[in-house]
Amino acid sequence: MGRWPTGSRERLQQAALALFVEKGFDQTSVSDIASRAGVTERTFYRQFGEKREVLFDGGESLQLAITEHLSTSPPDERPLEAAERALMHAATEFFSDRLPFARKRQSVIDANPELQERELLKMASLVDAIRDSLASRDVPETASRLAAEMGVAAFKVAFGRWIDPANGRSLADLIRDCLDEMRDVAAR
Amino acid sequence: MGRWPTGSRERLQQAALALFVEKGFDQTSVSDIASRAGVTERTFYRQFGEKREVLFDGGESLQLAITEHLSTSPPDERPLEAAERALMHAATEFFSDRLPFARKRQSVIDANPELQERELLKMASLVDAIRDSLASRDVPETASRLAAEMGVAAFKVAFGRWIDPANGRSLADLIRDCLDEMRDVAAR
Structure with a gap:
């Protein structure tokens, strides 16, 4: 690992x-x-x-890095902001020098429905881990779950942009942008 | 079907x-x-x-009801509101008299990892369908995707509450509540 x-x-x-x-x-x-x-x-x-x-062995370490970062976030930080900072931290930690690997890996997964299912399961497990980590900080259960869902959705969208051949920005920056766009989408 | x-x-x-x-x-x-x-x-x-x-044959009809409703929504409606109304419509249309079925079905899925993967794939396909439907109404691509992700996340959380034995409310009401909570979570 x-x-x-x-x-x-x-x-x-x-x-x-x-x-x-x-x-x-x-x-x-x-x-x-x-x-x-x-x-x-x-x-x-x-x-x-x-x-x-070979394709999925990094998932547990990524999840651990995110939840460990969450466990050290200020207790009064709002759940979505805490999730955002943890995801940006893990993005920098894990993916800074992994872009060529990530692109190849994604092309392999895109070509194989079983691997796609496995990737979805990994993402669902990440949602659960972030939710549990937030809930353990006295964030109400539904808010924990929703913040976790939103954080992981932003991570997925940002990841897709990051591996786009036309992109030149860092994954962490793209995660922050996605969450800001999500806040705009959520505003009435 | x-x-x-x-x-x-x-x-x-x-x-x-x-x-x-x-x-x-x-x-x-x-x-x-x-x-x-x-x-x-x-x-x-x-x-x-x-x-x-037996467990998954309703998925396509549900998806179709949601995207058909989206295609008739006012062109100036914001994407998350459009997704919300379509999901609430489908919830009333499809699930009003299906609570006992939904509870049993979920207990079967919860006990079987392969069925869970299939369910995740179904939800991912619903996200894609809602995203495409919104994007065809000139909503920018990322906003379409994020609104679709948020709508489906709210649907999933609402569904979990709906089948809870202690619940007495309709799925449509619970979807609206979840999206309102999501808006609170997203507000800075």
């Missing part, structure tokens, strides 16, 4: 992603990946429990 | 849901369902393409 994959782990991830893009996710075997990375299949399975984990 | 299943279709749906609750979704076969409903398996497959469709 390390943030900075090194050595065989990094090679495996790069090899896997290149193959997923070239051949498609379902058509790529663990044997293909290990062979391209110049390691054994056993090394693959030591690093990743299964093929899908 | 009829809203008011009658005859064998209705019997099949009730039999299936009762069996899913009793035995679990995976442990229930189409043969069990047909036998409980007093029809042949062939009749089941004529009504539902597969077992999962």
